[in-house]
Amino acid sequence: MTRKLIEGSRAVAEAVALCRPQVISAYPITPQTHIVAELADMVAEGHLRAEFVNVESEHSAASLVLGASATGVRVYTASTSQGILLMNEVLYNIAGMRLPVVMTCANRAISAPINIWNDQQDSISVRDTGMMQFYAENNQEAMDLHYFAYRLAEDHRVLLPAMVCMDGFILTHAYESVEVPTQAQVDVFLPPYQPLYVLDPADPITMGTLAEPDKYLETRYMVNAALEKTLDLIPTFAGEFAAVFGRRGGGLVEGYRLQDAETVIVGMGSVMSTLRETVAAARERGQRVGALKVITYRPFPKAAVARALGRAKRVLVLDKAISMGSGGPLATEVKAALYGRRGAPRVAGLIAGLGGREITVESLERLLALAEKENPDGRFLDLRTDVEMEIYA
Numbered sequence: 482m483t484r485k486l487i488e489g490s491r492a493v494a495e496a497v498a499l500c501r502p503q504v505i506s507a508y509p510i511t512p513q514t515h516i517v518a519e520l521a522d523m524v525a526e527g528h529l530r531a532e533f534v535n536v537e538s539e540h541s542a543a544s545l546v547l548g549a550s551a552t553g554v555r556v557y558t559a560s561t562s563q564g565i566l567l568m569n570e571v572l573y574n575i576a577g578m579r580l581p582v583v584m585t586c587a588n589r590a591i592s593a594p595i596n597i598w599n600d601q602q603d604s605i606s607v608r609d610t611g612m613m614q615f616y617a618e619n620n621q622e623a624m625d626l627h628y629f630a631y632r633l634a635e636d637h638r639v640l641l642p643a644m645v646c647m648d649g650f651i652l653t654h655a656y657e658s659v660e661v662p663t664q665a666q667v668d669v670f671l672p673p674y675q676p677l678y679v680l681d682p683a684d685p686i687t688m689g690t691l692a693e694p695d696k697y698l699e700t701r702y703m704v705n706a707a708l709e710k711t712l713d714l715i716p717t718f719a720g721e722f723a724a725v726f727g728r729r730g731g732g733l734v735e736g737y738r739l740q741d742a743e744t745v746i747v748g749m750g751s752v753m754s755t756l757r758e759t760v761a762a763a764r765e766r767g768q769r770v771g772a773l774k775v776i777t778y779r780p781f782p783k784a785a786v787a788r789a790l791g792r793a794k795r796v797l798v799l800d801k802a803i804s805m806g807s808g809g810p811l812a813t814e815v816k817a818a819l820y821g822r823r824g825a826p827r828v829a830g831l832i833a834g835l836g837g838r839e840i841t842v843e844s845l846e847r848l849l850a851l852a853e854k855e856n857p858d859g860r861f862l863d864l865r866t867d868v869e870m871e872i873y874a
Contacts, residue, residue, distance in 0.1 A: 482661070482662055482726075483663075486656055486657070487656060488654060489657065490513075490587075491519050492621075492624050492659050492661075493624060493645075493647070494515075494519035495661055496625075496627040497516075497520060497585075497627055498523055499661075499662065499667040500555065500667065501555060501673075502555045502557040503555050504545070504550075504557075505517070505521075505533045505534070506535075506542045506545040506549075506558055507558050508536055510539070510562065510564045512561060512597070513560055513564070513585070513586075513649075515654070532549075539560045540570070542558050543558060546575075547571060550575070550581065551580060552679055556583070559585040559586070560585075561587040561588065561589045561603060562590065565586055565606065566591065569606070572607055572610040574689060575610075576612055577689065577700065577704065579640040579707070580640070580642060581674070582634070583627065583634055584643075584645070585644070586647070588600065588604055588649050590602060591603055598650065598836050599649045599834070600801040601616075601648075601750060601802045602801075604646045605804075606802075607644075608779050612642045612643060613641060614643075614646060615629070615630060615644070615646065615778070616647075616775065616778060617645065617647045617750065617751075618753040618774060619751065619754065621657070621659045622730075622776075623645065623647040626730070628667055628730070629730055630643035630645050631671050633711060635674050635675075638707070640707065646778075647750070648751040648752075662726055666726060712784075715731060715733055719731040733775075734775055734776060736771065736773050737753075737757055737760060737772040737774070738760055739789060739792070740792075741769055742769050742771030743794045745797070746759070746771075746773070746797045746799065747773045747774075747786075747796060747797070747811065748773075748811075749774065749778060750801065755841070755845065756799075758842055759842050759846060759849075762846070775811065778811070783818040787818045790819060795829070796827070796828045797849075798811055798815050798831065799811075799834070800812055800832050800833065802835075803835070809832055812828065812830025812831070816830070829857045829859075829860075830858055830859065831858075831860050832862065834862075844863050
């Protein structure tokens with residue numbers, strides 16, 4: 482194990498290289514570019530034995546790793562924002578064909594208007610493809626989730642793609658101290674990929690064929706069942722991860738000072754560091770506040786979330802994405818997880834941080850004060866009031 486002070490993108494590139502992918506393909510787009518540029522350099526300099534294939538779009542990159550994975554090799558790709566949306570068609574195919582593709586989403590806002598800063602609308606927009614989704618709080622977690630994602634995706638009980646989400650710029654371009662494991666450690670946790678089915682001219686099979694109405698429903702059932710199966714496997718693999726690497730890695734949720742918390746703030750990704758600081762400050766003032774980090778968003782860990790929030794009186798859910806006309810996607814999941822449970826806390830969903838709007842300790846403290854007086858469900862945190870908003874009929 483080596484400790485390094487490196488950029489988040491470089492940290493992810495080193496993690497991916499330790500997973501020994503055989504085919505890599507991606508199209509450059511801010512803020513994802515540094516990740517694949519580092520991997521391209523590793524291949525060109527002979528430090529990583531892999532095929533790096535340049536393509537003309539994100540749709541092509543996803544299509545290429547789909548085809549490569551179908552031949553039985555370990556693959557990797559990455560994208561962000563509009564690139565993720567361009568991949569959407571292929572992501573459904575990858576999941577439907579049960580191919581364990583692993584990719585990184587460097588979370589960034591969606592146009593229009595054009596915005597290159599961070600929120601999580603891009604990954605949330607493809608949440609229903611059948612891919613697993615994991616959200617990293619910091620660059621150490623972003624690294625570790627890649628080892629975890631490959632191990633889970635390639636398990637024969639799963640065989641589904643996985644997306645590791647890390648907040649663009651906030652993590653991808655930030656320098657942090659991270660522990661980089663040895664190749665031997667990663668090889669212990671992540672054995673070579675052993676596919677169940679491969680495209681081979683010597684033994685022909687068909688993948689992604691036509692499914693008539695009497696078969697299609699069952700295919701979707703099987704993808705969903707495999708996705709839900711991971712809820713049992715993730716805690717087990719997290720224990721194995723800790724045994725190999727000597728630290729926590731992966732998991733469903735992670736609580737912070739929940740034991741006696743009356744108010745709990747829920748979030749995903751890098752905002753959790755700010756939430757921990759907010760909770761610590763609130764505790765010093767005598768407020769019984771806690772935080773809950775959702776690591777695994779797909780499949781959504783309903784039971785784990787309900788257990789973690791069972792003692793709270795109120796729950797505030799921060800969403801860095803919005804389901805237009807409905808509200809926050811994470812808040813909707815939390816409300817559903819708690820629905821009908823005796824003594825369930827009151828849940829308020831808040832939209833925050835869109836397009837890179839900073840979420841500060843001060844704004845969260847104002848939110849806590851407001852929540853003591855009323856239910857702020859549906860609010861946009863720190864919405865500007867000096868600009869007249871027009872709604873076109």
